[in-house]
Amino acid sequence: MAMHKAVATVAIRAKLGLIDAQTVPPTGREVRVHVEWTASTPLDLHQNDGGLLVKHPQILGDGIAGKVVEVGPEAKNFVVGDKVFGFAFRENKQKAYQDYATVPETTLGKLPSGFTFQEAVTLPNNTVTIFHSVTKDLGLPLAWPRPTTKNPHADTPILIWGGSSSCGQYALQILSAWGYKNLLATASARHHDYLKSIGARHTFDYRDKDVAQQILKVAPHVPYVLDCIASQQNSLAIIAQVAQGGTRVAALLPVIVRDATDDEAPEYSMDTQGAVKWADGVEARGVRTHFYEEDAFFKEHLQTTVVPELLATGIVKPNKQRIVEGATLLERAQAAMDLLRRKDVSGERLVWRVSDLKLE
Ligand SMILES: NC(=O)c1ccc[n+]([C@@H]2O[C@H](COP(=O)([O-])OP(=O)(O)OC[C@H]3O[C@@H](n4cnc5c(N)ncnc54)[C@H](OP(=O)(O)O)[C@@H]3O)[C@@H](O)[C@H]2O)c1
Structure with missing residues (x-):
């Protein structure tokens, strides 16, 4: 199976690690996304420093924005090349801090025109x-x-x-x-x-x-x-x-x-x-x-329809973004984690570029 780079917890309160993760082809209604942007959240800190609901090594991140590169045989909402954003968290293959995430299509919406990945990725979770x-x-x-x-x-x-x-x-x-x-x-x-x-x-x-x-x-x-x-x-x-x-x-x-x-x-x-x-x-x-997917309407429509509409129609404005810089995927992830630990986040979301891969 093809492999790609991912950022994962290594041990409680340790520095994050760069690991090789499997590039999982989508099945059923899954799609595979090239992850271009993510937003760090306090859950990263709860998991890295507190071990909350974590089995190491766990790939971190639950908010993704990027382009669809492959669709499963039963996926109906997206085609290759669509710009998407969404919230997924169940397994390592779905997580955000890696070059590719393979997620159910119900966890994604199309990026409305006029918005950037950086803006949109503050919304989903x-x-x-x-x-x-x-x-x-x-x-x-x-x-x-x-x-x-x-x-x-x-x-x-x-x-x-x-x-x-x-x-x-x-x-x-x-x-x-x-x-x-x-x-x-x-x-x-x-x-x-x-x-x-x-x-x-x-x-x-x-x-x-x-x-x-x-x-x-x-x-x-x-x-x-x-x-x-x-x-x-x-x-x-x-x-x-x-x-x-x-x-x-x-x-x-x-x-x-x-x-x-x-x-x-x-x-x-x-x-x-x-x-x-x-x-x-x-x-x-x-x-x-x-547990939000226990609501059948939310499972099917919240991320595919409602969240993109909130953004497109101006019902919600994205959180202010603070772009976390770093030379590599790992450096950006670690820099964001350090800001979270210092509680250096006020009225804003930490967003950063994920994949260092340049696709055509
Ligand atoms: N269980 C769930 O389903 C779920 C889902 C989402 C989030 N969460 C949790 O919810 C928490 C918030 O997440 P988030 O991403 O929204 O956080 P966040 O944006 O990173 O929170 C930063 C903000 O917290 C404010 N703050 C800090 N201490 C405060 C206090 N004592 N009283 C009032 N405001 C305070 C700061 O306000 P000022 O800058 O104004 O001082 C700052 O703007 C996290 O612990 C996260 O893990 C849980």
């Missing part, structure tokens, strides 16, 4: 995360096509903790486009104007000691909270001061008990309900987007 978490964990509808009638929850307060994160920015844009208009967001103050421009009605600085009281002053009862940070001390413990009986909290797992640093291993938990002391009647759920 976290727009899917928002559709999954809002509908399955918060229990709020996001029907497709978008309803034209007024949303009955137009005035219901919904708190987006971590509004400037990639997930938070997509949550604000998607929820407001679906008519959820009473959106509260926490972020550093320098991002407040931008978050208001993409749908936040009220913004709060999460570092303020009295941030919970500030939120309660604006919204005495907050029935829905999407925690895009899931830090035991720096988000969940504060949200617990806001949440009351009947509040539903959806936190993007893992719960971060201790962050990764250069000197210390991180500590994670998957227990949102037990992470902090909640008021009676608060339901705190842990979001796991890797």
